[in-house]
Structure formats: C-alpha cells, structure tokens
Amino acid sequence: MSNKRQVIHSDKVGVAFYSGNKDDLKSKALSLITSKKKKKKPKKVWALEEINFDGYEGEILGIIGSNGAGKTTLSKIIAGILQEDRGDMNVDGKVTALFSFGMGFNKELTGRENVYLNGMMLGISKEKITEYIDEIHEFSDLEEFMDQPMKYYSSGMKARLGFSVASHLQPEILILDEALNTGDAKFSKKAAEKMKELVKYAKMVVIVTHSLGYAKKHCTRLLWLDKGVVREDGNPEEVINHYKASLPERPKKRRILELDKTESKVRDESIVKAKNVGVSFDLKGGKFWALRNLNFEVKEGEVLGIIGHNGAGKSTLCKVLTKIYKPDEGDIEVLGQTSALLGYGTGFNNQLTGRDNIYLNAMLLGIPKERVDEKHEEIIDFSGIRKAIDKPVKTYSSGMKSRLGFSIAAILKPDIFIIDEALSTGDISFQQKASERIQEIIESAKAVIIVSHNMNFVEKVCTRAIWMKKGEIIYDGAPEETVAKYKESIK
Known part of the structure; x- marks a missing residue:
C-alpha cells in the first residue's frame, strides 16, 4: 500500500478500563441487594494493547474477532469518541461513525427530522442535508415512515435510515460497527454496493462485522483482533482462514448452518x-x-x-x-x-x-x-x-x-x-x-x-x-x- 495515501496511523495504542466501577445511584442500590461479600477493589484492565496498523485511502478495512476482542473500542478510538490511554491514533479526515442501529436517534422525532439532527451533529449544513434528503429517503426504502416518529420503527428500519444518512452526507471516513446486522438481504446488498461507490471519492470505509462471508466479499483488507491485540493484518481470505482455525472446541468446518434439523413433538394444545x-x-x-x-x-x-x-x-x-x-x-x-x-x-x-x-x-x-x-x-x-x-x-x-x-x-x-x-x-x-x-x-x-x-x-x-x-x-x-x-x- 506504499503508493496509497495514509489515512489512519495507529502507533502502540492502548485503552484501559476499571472493572467493578459503579458511578450512579441505581448501580449502588442494586449492589446492596445482590452483594454477598465485600466488593473487590476496581482493577485496571487493558481492553486494547499495543495496537499498530495503518489505513490507506481507497480501502474498505474490515475488523473481525470474537466478542470482547476490542473491535468496538478500537472503532471508538478511530472515531474520537474514546481517548487512548497510551500510544497515538492519528486520523487524517472527518469521521462519520454508525454504532449499531438507532444510536444517536431521537425516538420522538420523525425519520426526516432525525436526518437533519444527525447531519447537523456531523457538522453538515442544513442546506447540504436538504440537497440530499430525497436521495436518503429513496435509498432507505422507508416510504411513508420517513415522516413518522422513530418510536414506531423496527430495529431494521433504524439501521436502514442510519446507514442512508451516514453514507450519503459525504463522509471522508465511514465507520460501520455492526450497523447492518438487522438489515434484510435486499438492503444489505444495496449497502455493500454503496460502500464500494463511497471509496471512489471518500477516503476509506471501516467495517466491524461478525459476518465472515460479508467481510471476505466486500473488504479489501482485514484486521483480526484477539483479546485486545492485533493477531493478524492482511488479505481477507487468509486472515479469515486463520481466524476460523483458531475458534475453540469447534471442528474447522463446522458452522451454525450445519445443525441437525430441530426435532420436536408438536402437541395439540x-x-x-x-x-x-x-x-x-x-x-x-x-x-x-x-x-x-x-x-x-x-x-x-x-x-x-x-x-x-x-x-x-x-x-x-x-x-x-x-x-x-x-x-x-x-x-x-x-x-x-x-x-x-x-x-x-x-x-x-x-x-x-x-x-x-x-x-x-x-x-x-x-x-x-x-x-x-x-x-x-x-x-x-x-x-x-x-x-x-x-x-x-x-x-x-x-x-x-x-x-x-x-x-x-x-x-x-x-x-x-x-x-x-x-x-x-x-x-x-x-x-x-x-x-x-x-x-x-x-x-x-x-x-x-x-x-x-x-x-x-x-x-x-x-x-x-x-x-x-x-x-x-x-x-x-x-x-x-x-x-x-x-x-x-x-x-
């Protein structure tokens, strides 16, 4: 990638949390009900350690790994939501991040009003949002729901609108952290095509996903995180094969879809x-x-x-x-x-x-x-x-x-x-x-x-x-x- 412009540079980045911390009244009240013994002193836990990688213009960079590997934490560091405790994260460009469905939406506002709210939170002018609002509406396939309060939306509808806003309002660096999990097959295909279109004029797209098939098909490079460290960085097919082989207590080729058909005795009641x-x-x-x-x-x-x-x-x-x-x-x-x-x-x-x-x-x-x-x-x-x-x-x-x-x-x-x-x-x-x-x-x-x-x-x-x-x-x-x-x- 030496001929490509560097967009992200992560140098020995580390992020720590304290376990057992409770900083609100509800937490302390429930602790009194449930605790049987004296609580341990909060312990410093490193969610990310020594994270080194570079991201380049034109890439669709996928981040994979088991639950708790540090994928979301890394996404938040790139987006500037969290601050690294050590090391340096340098990002050359404006980041637009979509963390799970519906995050950042006001459920009492309509979909259309939320487009303006989200756009303005991203620093985009009202005039520019108005220029793209019809395109966002059409892409989201929300039809008449666009002008209804979001409290009536399903999780999939929120995901569709969130992606439509993030991908249409001229992002430089787009981060998608499990944001399309609840989308149906038709919209997922449309979103993948949009991402490929995006990197032609945006700087790069970062995708956090558990769908290895999706990552292999749509990412140009993969970063595999394991217990807060980078286990591998490279070609999607090679990284996925190594990740699959690492899964504990599973035959290499076993998948959820190889389950035996459910056998149940259906009764009359x-x-x-x-x-x-x-x-x-x-x-x-x-x-x-x-x-x-x-x-x-x-x-x-x-x-x-x-x-x-x-x-x-x-x-x-x-x-x-x-x-x-x-x-x-x-x-x-x-x-x-x-x-x-x-x-x-x-x-x-x-x-x-x-x-x-x-x-x-x-x-x-x-x-x-x-x-x-x-x-x-x-x-x-x-x-x-x-x-x-x-x-x-x-x-x-x-x-x-x-x-x-x-x-x-x-x-x-x-x-x-x-x-x-x-x-x-x-x-x-x-x-x-x-x-x-x-x-x-x-x-x-x-x-x-x-x-x-x-x-x-x-x-x-x-x-x-x-x-x-x-x-x-x-x-x-x-x-x-x-x-x-x-x-x-x-x-």
Whole structure:
C-alpha cells in the first residue's frame, strides 16, 4: 500500500478500563441487594494493547474477532469518541461513525427530522442535508415512515435510515460497527454496493462485522483482533482462514448452518391464539395499521420463525405477544409466561456490571432472586464473558450484550421464549451454542418464537415459519416452503 495515501496511523495504542466501577445511584442500590461479600477493589484492565496498523485511502478495512476482542473500542478510538490511554491514533479526515442501529436517534422525532439532527451533529449544513434528503429517503426504502416518529420503527428500519444518512452526507471516513446486522438481504446488498461507490471519492470505509462471508466479499483488507491485540493484518481470505482455525472446541468446518434439523413433538394444545389481530398507530397523515387481520395459532412444542422485510410488522407482533402493545382490534391469547429478548442489550443498565445486570434482568422477568442465585454461574459460563462479567456494561461490545442477554433468558427456562434479532451480533461459536440451546429449550418450554433475517437459520432451527409483509401474513407453513416463497419474492 506504499503508493496509497495514509489515512489512519495507529502507533502502540492502548485503552484501559476499571472493572467493578459503579458511578450512579441505581448501580449502588442494586449492589446492596445482590452483594454477598465485600466488593473487590476496581482493577485496571487493558481492553486494547499495543495496537499498530495503518489505513490507506481507497480501502474498505474490515475488523473481525470474537466478542470482547476490542473491535468496538478500537472503532471508538478511530472515531474520537474514546481517548487512548497510551500510544497515538492519528486520523487524517472527518469521521462519520454508525454504532449499531438507532444510536444517536431521537425516538420522538420523525425519520426526516432525525436526518437533519444527525447531519447537523456531523457538522453538515442544513442546506447540504436538504440537497440530499430525497436521495436518503429513496435509498432507505422507508416510504411513508420517513415522516413518522422513530418510536414506531423496527430495529431494521433504524439501521436502514442510519446507514442512508451516514453514507450519503459525504463522509471522508465511514465507520460501520455492526450497523447492518438487522438489515434484510435486499438492503444489505444495496449497502455493500454503496460502500464500494463511497471509496471512489471518500477516503476509506471501516467495517466491524461478525459476518465472515460479508467481510471476505466486500473488504479489501482485514484486521483480526484477539483479546485486545492485533493477531493478524492482511488479505481477507487468509486472515479469515486463520481466524476460523483458531475458534475453540469447534471442528474447522463446522458452522451454525450445519445443525441437525430441530426435532420436536408438536402437541395439540394451542399456546398462542391470534384472531383478527390489528395494531394501529395515530401517525401524521392519519391512522397507520402496523398489523392487520392476523390469524394464527402456535402449538405446544413449536419453534416458530417469523420472516419478512424490515417494517413488515415482525417486531410489533413480538411486542403484542409480550403485552407491550395491546391489539386495537381482534384478540390474542398467550398461555404461559413469556421471556422476550427484543434486540441485544434491551433492559441493561450501562452503569451496572454484567453480574448485576443478570439480577436486574431476571427481576424484570419476575424471576425470584433465589432462582437467579442458583443459575448465576451457569449463565456466566454459557455467555463466555466471565473475564468481563465484573466490568460495567457500558464497556461491552454489542456482541457481548447479545451473549449475556441470550444467556440470562435461555438458562432461566421460560415458558414461551421470544427472540427478536437478538443473536444478530453474535460470533460464530456463540451462534452455534445459542442454536443448540434453542433446540434444547423446546424440550422444556411450551414454544419458541424467533424473528430472523437468517433464512438458513430459520430452515434448520424452526419447525414452522410465517412470512409477513406490511403487517399481514403472506404465507404460513413449513420453514423450507416459507423461505422459498420469500426468496422468490425478493428476486
């Protein structure tokens, strides 16, 4: 890359956090409830150590590694959100960063208003934003939702708008940290094409991702982080092969998609009954029906997959099942206690440690402290983040939050387990564990309901699938048939 202009220069960069720190009243109050012994003195932990690399103009640089490797921390150093504790990070250009879906958005404002808000936060003039607003609207595929409050958006819709804003407002250096995990296949393809177009006139794009296939296809170079250090830097195919070989206790070629098909004895009893269910919102311009005329049942023993484009109504349906939303018409009956994982990190207190958040989340699910005490160590072991469990959650990557959230909900064995895109940020090894756990859960739970954009996952793990579009059920049947019809509609 000697003939290319240097854009990023990282020289022995290190970043440290203190474990066990609690700096708000809620954290201290929960500590009094949960602590059994004297807390250890905060310990200095290096999240990044001796990070050396250069970034060059025209590159699409991918950053890969297991959850907790330091990927998000490095992204924040490049973006100037965090300050390195030692070493130097020099960035030649204005950075536009998109950290997970919806970050920086005001849920009470419309999508259009949020475009202006985000643009101005990036230092872009109102006139320049107005020049690009129609292009952003068209690229995001939000249609009439562009002028509706973002509190009605699904996670995928937020991701689409966030990427559309960041990529259209003339970024010099664009950082995407797991920002497209919740996007559907059609939008992900469009976003990849946009990134390739961007580096023709922008300086470079940096992508943090767990999707090795995506990284191999779209990145020009990869940086592999492992426990806060650079393990390898170079050709995407070579780096990915070495990373795959390093995954612990996994055959080299084993993937989540090689799971055995879920075998479950579906019983006659209906756990969920939906009759003509409709949910509406009073939006600007009139009433909008997010769900309409939904009729379906979920039998005991089923693993039900829900698929469809962003904005199809999948997340709204999950919120109806968990009684966050009440139907405006029709009836829904749910026989059993639901445990929902509606996106990673939902319900976490960023000031609390992971250990304390286990108790907090369990209490929110109505699970007694004695039960949590009994399963506490099992939850930590399953999550695979024991070394970080006494750090504040604000220092966690999105993948670490995903792992902990899933572990809490899954180990505590719910009656009805609802997962809405909560595993989209997990690394390969954890997705394998989580998928196997879902298949185990169905032996003791009444039903599992999964929202996912991963079609192969739905075909393998689910026993039945529903395809939704614009708030209605288009098809309901065997996973393979439902996925095939959905894929055909995309073509």
